[in-house]
Amino acid sequence: MxxxxxxxxxxxxxxxxxxxxxxxxxxxxxxxxxxxxxxxxxxxxxxxxxxxxxxxxxxxxxxxxxxxxxxxxxxxxxxxxxxxxxxxxxxxxxxxxxxxxxxxxxxxxxxxxxxxxxxxxxxxxxxxxxxxxxxxxxxxxxxxxxxxxxxxxxxxxxxxxxxxxxxxxxxxxxxxxxxxxxxxxxxxxxxxxxxxxxxxxxxxxxxxxxxxxxxxxxxxxxxxxxxxxxxxxxxxxxxxxxxxxxxxxxxxxxxxxxxxxxxxxxxxxxxxxxxxxxxxxxxxxxxxxxxxxxxxxxxxxxxxxxxxxxxxxxxxDYKTNLESNERFRENLHHSCKTSTSASMGNQVCFKEEQETPGRVSEKGNEQLPPLFYAEMMYDNFTFVPVWGEEGELQVCANTLCCYLNYQRAVLTGELYALGVFDGLHTVHGTYYVQACALVKCGGLSFSTCGQEVTDATAVIDFQLWGNMSTPYIFPLLLTSGITLDFADHMGWKNKHYFISKNRTSSGLLTAALYGRWYEKD
CATH class of the missing domain: 3.60.110.10 (Carbon-nitrogen hydrolase)
Known part of the structure; x- marks a missing residue:
C-alpha cells in the first residue's frame, strides 16, 4: 500500500x-x-x-x-x-x-x-x-x-x-x-x-x-x-x-x-x-x-x-485494595453467590459452620477418603487423597480448614492430595504459615505426597478455599515444567479466601493458598 x-x-x-x-x-x-x-x-x-x-x-x-x-x-x-x-x-x-x-x-x-x-x-x-x-x-x-x-x-x-x-x-x-x-x-x-x-x-x-x-x-x-x-x-x-x-x-x-x-x-x-x-x-x-x-x-x-x-x-492504590478486601471479608458473609468459573459456580457456597472431616459423609453411608500425614516443605501436613474424576473434599488442622471442589478432564492415573498446615515453620528460618495446597504426589503411595515434582499431565478444574486467619495470602498456581498459570478468580468470600481455575493450561503441579501470619512469627 x-x-x-x-x-x-x-x-x-x-x-x-x-x-x-x-x-x-x-x-x-x-x-x-x-x-x-x-x-x-x-x-x-x-x-x-x-x-x-x-x-x-x-x-x-x-x-x-x-x-x-x-x-x-x-x-x-x-x-x-x-x-x-x-x-x-x-x-x-x-x-x-x-x-x-x-x-x-x-x-x-x-x-x-x-x-x-x-x-x-x-x-x-x-x-x-x-x-x-x-x-x-x-x-x-x-x-x-x-x-x-x-x-x-x-x-x-x-x-x-x-x-x-x-x-x-x-x-x-x-x-x-x-x-x-x-x-x-x-x-x-x-x-x-x-x-x-x-x-x-x-x-x-x-x-x-x-x-x-x-x-x-x-x-x-x-x-x-x-x-x-x-x-x-x-x-x-x-x-x-x-x-x-x-x-x-x-x-x-x-x-x-x-x-x-x-x-x-x-x-x-x-x-x-x-x-x-x-x-x-x-x-x-x-x-x-x-x-x-x-x-x-x-x-x-x-x-x-x-x-x-x-x-x-x-x-x-494497594491500600484501598487491602481495605476493601477487609470490608469484603467482614461484611459479605450472608450470600452464597460467588464470582467463580461457570462450570463450577453452582457447587460453591462458603458455609460458616462446615463440619470437620469425619470418616463418613453427610449422606451417612458414603466412606470418605482417609486422612494421612506426610512431610512437605519440612512441615507435617495433614492430607486427604484426591480420587476420581470429580468431588468435594475438606481437611482441617488447628484453626484452618481447607476445601476443594474439583473436576478432571481425563483420569490420568496420577495421585493428587489436598493438604493443610497451620503452624510455625522452623527449618531454614522460623515463620508462621497457614497453607491449603492441592499438589501432585511424587508417586502413587501416600508417602510420596509433598515430594518435589516437576511434571504432570492432569488438567483440572478446581476451586480451593480456606478460612484463613491472616489477610496476607499468596495464591500459587504452578503447572508442568515449572510454568505459571493464572487463576480465573480469587479473593475473600464469607470470611474464606478462594482461588478458582476453569481448566489449567497444562498438567497441574500445585494450586495453593500460602498464608503468612506475620504476627505469630
Whole structure:
C-alpha cells in the first residue's frame, strides 16, 4: 500500500502523542521497558581462603564484564531499568574474614549526593561501585545490583561488631546519569555469617521518570513483614526491584512461583533477578505483573539469561485494595453467590459452620477418603487423597480448614492430595504459615505426597478455599515444567479466601493458598 506524505505525517503525529520510540523499540504510553539478568556467576574456587584486594577485584571484574555486556544488550532493546541478582558479583560461601577484600565502602546516607563514575576520588575501595555507575551513565539506564559493603563503626555503638566494622549484603541503585540514588541493606539474612543485619530495617526507595517510585529488598526478605510488606504498605508502592539468590523448593516455594504470587497478592510489578547455578537448585527470574509474567526457569543448561519486557505502570492504590478486601471479608458473609468459573459456580457456597472431616459423609453411608500425614516443605501436613474424576473434599488442622471442589478432564492415573498446615515453620528460618495446597504426589503411595515434582499431565478444574486467619495470602498456581498459570478468580468470600481455575493450561503441579501470619512469627 502506498502512503501519501499527508498519511505519513498523520501516522507520525499519532505515534508522537500516544507512544514514544526508545532505542529502536516503540513504547506504549503508560508502560515502561524493564530488564532482569539471571547471572551464572564466576565463583571463587575457595571462598574461605584469604586473598588481597587486587585478587578480589580481578574475580569481581570478570563478573562485571558480563554485567556490562548485558547492560549494553538491554539498552539496545529499549530497557529503561535493569536488575542483577544477589551475590552475582562476588559469589557466596565466604566467612566474615574471607569476604572482607571483596567489600566496597558505601555511605548509607540520604544527605550525600555522589556519582561514583564522575567522582571516583571521593572514597577509597569503591571500584565496583564506579564500574556499575559508569555502566548506568554510558547506557543511560537505571541499574540495580547487589554487592558486599563495609562501614566502620565505633565501639560506643552497641551494635558494632567486635572487629570494628559492619559488613552488609547491599543493593545499590543508580539513575541513568550514574548517580547513586538508593542503598538497601538486607535485613533477613539466610545463613550468611559473612554479613551483619542492619540495626533497623531499611525502607529505601528511588524515583524514576518512567514508572514513579521503586522499592527494593533482597531474597529471604520476601517471606517477612519487615521490611518487604511494611515497605509496600507504608509507601503504597507499585514497583519493586528484587535481587535474589533463591534455591528452589517445590512444591510451594519455587522462585518463579512465589515471585508471581507476591506480585499478584500486592497488585505490584516485580523485577526479580536470580542467580543461575542449577546444581545448587538456583534458577528462576522474571518480570512480573499481577496478570502476566515473563519468566526464566532452567535447571538443565548453563549460562545467563537476559529478560526484557514492556509492562504497564500500575496505578491502582494497594491500600484501598487491602481495605476493601477487609470490608469484603467482614461484611459479605450472608450470600452464597460467588464470582467463580461457570462450570463450577453452582457447587460453591462458603458455609460458616462446615463440619470437620469425619470418616463418613453427610449422606451417612458414603466412606470418605482417609486422612494421612506426610512431610512437605519440612512441615507435617495433614492430607486427604484426591480420587476420581470429580468431588468435594475438606481437611482441617488447628484453626484452618481447607476445601476443594474439583473436576478432571481425563483420569490420568496420577495421585493428587489436598493438604493443610497451620503452624510455625522452623527449618531454614522460623515463620508462621497457614497453607491449603492441592499438589501432585511424587508417586502413587501416600508417602510420596509433598515430594518435589516437576511434571504432570492432569488438567483440572478446581476451586480451593480456606478460612484463613491472616489477610496476607499468596495464591500459587504452578503447572508442568515449572510454568505459571493464572487463576480465573480469587479473593475473600464469607470470611474464606478462594482461588478458582476453569481448566489449567497444562498438567497441574500445585494450586495453593500460602498464608503468612506475620504476627505469630
Amino acid at each position: 502506498a502512503y501519501t506524505m499527508v498519511d505519513l505525517c498523520w501516522k507520525l503525529s499519532v505515534c508522537f502523542f500516544c507512544c514514544q520510540v526508545v532505542s529502536g523499540r516503540v513504547k506504549r504510553d503508560g508502560h515502561y521497558v524493564a530488564a532482569v539478568y539471571e547471572h551464572e556467576s564466576i565463583l571463587s574456587p575457595n571462598p574461605t581462603a584469604l586473598v588481597d584486594r587486587q585478587s578480589a577485584l580481578e574475580l569481581m571484574g570478570r563478573n562485571l564484564d558480563i554485567y556490562e555486556q548485558q547492560v549494553v544488550a538491554a539498552a539496545r532493546q529499549g530497557a529503561q531499568i535493569i536488575v542483577f541478582p544477589e551475590d552475582g558479583i562476588h559469589g557466596f560461601n565466604f566467612t566474615r574474614s574471607s569476604i572482607y577484600p571483596y567489600l566496597d565502602f558505601v555511605l548509607h546516607s540520604h544527605s550525600v549526593k555522589w556519582n561514583p563514575c564522575r567522582e571516583p576520588y571521593l572514597f577509597n575501595d569503591t571500584e565496583v561501585l564506579q564500574r556499575l555507575s559508569c555502566m548506568a551513565l554510558k547506557n543511560k539506564i537505571f541499574l540495580v545490583a547487589n554487592l558486599g559493603t563495609k562501614q566502620p563503626c565505633e565501639h560506643t555503638d552497641p551494635h558494632c561488631p567486635s572487629d570494628g566494622r559492619y559488613q552488609f549484603n547491599t543493593n545499590v541503585a543508580f539513575n541513568d546519569d550514574g548517580m547513586l540514588v538508593a542503598t538497601y541493606r538486607k535485613h533477613n539474612l539466610y545463613f550468611e555469617d559473612a554479613f551483619d543485619a542492619p540495626p533497623e530495617p531499611d525502607y529505601k526507595l528511588f524515583d524514576t521518570p518512567f514508572a514513579g517510585k521503586f522499592g527494593m529488598f533482597t531474597c529471604f526478605d520476601i517471606l517477612f513483614f519487615e521490611p518487604a510488606v511494611n515497605l509496600i504498605r507504608q509507601y503504597n508502592l507499585k514497583q519493586v526491584v528484587y535481587p535474589t539468590a533463591w534455591m528452589n523448593q517445590l512444591p510451594l516455594l519455587a522462585a518463579v512461583e512465589f515471585q508471581q504470587a507476591f506480585a499478584t497478592a500486592f497488585n505490584i510489578n516485580i523485577l526479580a533477578a536470580n542467580i543461575h547455578h542449577p546444581t545448587l537448585g538456583m534458577t528462576g527470574s522474571g518480570i512480573y505483573t499481577p496478570v502476566k509474567s515473563f519468566i526464566y526457569h532452567n535447571m538443565e543448561s548453563y549460562g545467563g539469561k537476559l529478560i526484557v519486557a514492556e509492562i504497564p505502570v500500575i496505578t491502582t
